[in-house]
Amino acid sequence: MMGRLIAITLVLFLVLTADASKRTKHHKAGKHEKSQNSECPAAETRFGKCVPDHGDCGDGLRETICRDQVEKIHCRIPCNWKKDISDCKYRFGPWGPCDTATNTKTRSGTLKRALFNAECQTTIKVSKPCSHKTKKTRGEKSSN
Structure with missing residues (x-):
């Protein structure tokens, strides 16, 4: 009986951790991911172009520049759209x-x-x- 209870608890634990990792994997931080620097107002922040990791489209990174700080944030270029007007x-x-x-x-x-x-x-x-x-x-x- 004790072995069955441990097995059920273990299965429940595995299901819950798999579900939690799936949620964090697909979580999006708002419509547009904000820069991590909270000291810099949005009006002073300059954003660079989105540069895809591979090819002409898909996930990539964009530079944000504010004062002397340069950061990179995640971005995405749709694969069915023109890169220069993304x-x-x-x-x-x-x-x-x-x-x-x-x-x-x-x-x-x-x-x-x-x-x-x-x-x-x-x-x-x-x-x-x-x-x-x-x-x-x-x-x-x-x-x-």
């Missing part, structure tokens, strides 16, 4: 028609907000390849 958030309009000469379509965006005091363009244009699929209306059936 700290700038834009509100985009609808995609334009397909330009058959270049096989691309474009849309423009206006600046919504700049993160980490980034220097952002007020309006930008982005483009992507046209899709090869034609959209069907509800009443259309595919011809096989």
